[in-house]
Amino acid sequence: MSLKLKRTQSHDKVEQQMTPMIDVVFQLLAFFIMTFKIVSPEGDFGIRMPSAKPQESVADVPLPPVKIALKADAAGKLQSITINPGTADARNFGTDMRLLSNWVINYLGSDRGPNSLAKTVEAELACDYRLHYGHTMAAVAAVSGYLDPSTNTPISLFEKVKFSRPQKRPTP
């Protein structure tokens, strides 16, 4: 009663149907290619903001902050960058952020120790309400650090950057 197979039957190939699998695989491939996006890397700048409540630690700050006033025209374009406006040390850099960065580099010097100007003095940005945020961020970057041209590594400048109190919303 043993099952006898014919010689020809025992060598029959069991062919797998590849077409559905390839269909699904190509669908998956198409999906991932369509949804794939090259994303530009993003980074953060830390900002110290004065609290709405009166601060107790103001007396701990030994030196007054370096004020940087950014003025804008009605369209929000940068018109002028002024360091310490209204004082004898006031300096106007026009709209050149590199001049601002160079001034900060000279002001802070090379000392980055715990009691250095870079660690103890704050940079305070006073921006016009309408100023485009891109210019504000360029100023934040200019006072926060710069890229060393030879090594292309970031060198930090002011460690404490803050905004002054916001201006009132302009009437349209």
Added chain:
Amino acid sequence: MGIQLRKGEMPSAEMDMTPMIDMVFQLIAFFMMLINFSQAETNKRIELPLSALAIPVEDTDDHNFITLHVDDKNETIVMAADDYSLTTLEGALAKRRSELEKDKLDTKKTRIVIRADRKAQTGLVQEVIGTCQKVGFENFKLRAEQDRKK
């Protein structure tokens, strides 16, 4: 001298599919690895300011942050895919803060990541920061896109 075939016998030209399937699976694996689901956090309406100093933030398991997208065109602030105005944002932030406190996270250390359009009015961004301060948040991060040209 030609090859003679018997009647009814056709030459079988079977293509070897294995290398192609290998390659296709490699491609699928590649795209799956690189697909960035954190893109759900970003907002297509917003063009971030560019900065060469914007060093990419490393991914951490720390969930103690809130991302706010400031869209200047419509004066809307997007938080967790919901749109808010400056007036409605305060209540939403207070709710979010209580959720973070329930998760036993220190809200004094909560990072408020601000992703604002490069053409947004700075005053509007400052108002958003002021609203966060009213709720009790103190730690702010201004996000920029890395400028690779410089």
